[in-house]
Amino acid sequence: MAAIEIHPATPERWSDLERLFGPNGANSGCWCMWWRLTRSEWSAARGAGARAMLKRLVKRGAPPPGLLAYVAGDCVGWCALAPRVDYPVLDRSRNLAPVDDAPVWSLTCFFVKRGWRRKGVTAALIAGAIAAAREAGAPMLEAYPWDPHGAKSSGTVFTGLASTFERLGFREVARRAPQRPILRLRL
Numbered sequence: 001m002a003a004i005e006i007h008p009a010t011p012e013r014w015s016d017l018e019r020l021f022g023p024n025g026a027n028s029g030c031w032c033m034w035w036r037l038t039r040s041e042w043s044a045a046r047g048a049g050a051r052a053m054l055k056r057l058v059k060r061g062a063p064p065p066g067l068l069a070y071v072a073g074d075c076v077g078w079c080a081l082a083p084r085v086d087y088p089v090l091d092r093s094r095n096l097a098p099v100d101d102a103p104v105w106s107l108t109c110f111f112v113k114r115g116w117r118r119k120g121v122t123a124a125l126i127a128g129a130i131a132a133a134r135e136a137g138a139p140m141l142e143a144y145p146w147d148p149h150g151a152k153s154s155g156t157v158f159t160g161l162a163s164t165f166e167r168l169g170f171r172e173v174a175r176r177a178p179q180r181p182i183l184r185l186r187l
Helices: 011-021 039-045 048-060 088-092 121-135 162-167
Strands: 004-008 066-071 074-083 105-112 140-143 171-177 180-186
Touching: 004 121, 011 048, 011 066, 011 074, 039 048, 066 121, 074 121, 105 121, 121 140, 121 162, 162 180
Parallel strands: 105 140
Antiparallel strands: 004 066, 066 074, 074 105, 140 180, 171 180
């Protein structure tokens, strides 16, 4: 398999992200805005509105709202990465509320193109997120993956799998729901 390259989602790469997400916006018109908006805002923006919001975030640039994975020039994956304060839904979640007041960055979502799943793309995106967060001066990176005890579907693993994060050095710091740990990596 060709090497997986990771790049920030910059304005020049918007068309790649748009093609990757396709007409459905990755998952049901989400356009990776699920954690950034209240549920009523997300419902109103879902689809074209969410797409426009993500495009504004990408155009803004600093910091880029996520990373893109490429194999031989083809965009095959995405992960959302930003300071936790950019994801207000996390604070309102009973299961994902802050563990403490540490200024962490969050790695919230993944989307991997069909045909490229289970080929190391998510792990490469996590490694890229570690490097990007470290370069941005983040003291810690936090994630909210799925820890399946049995079957899983692509609809439940958009936050990644706990085992992938653990292989890359993340450790559990809280678990308020059986299948949803909060993992951290000190940078």
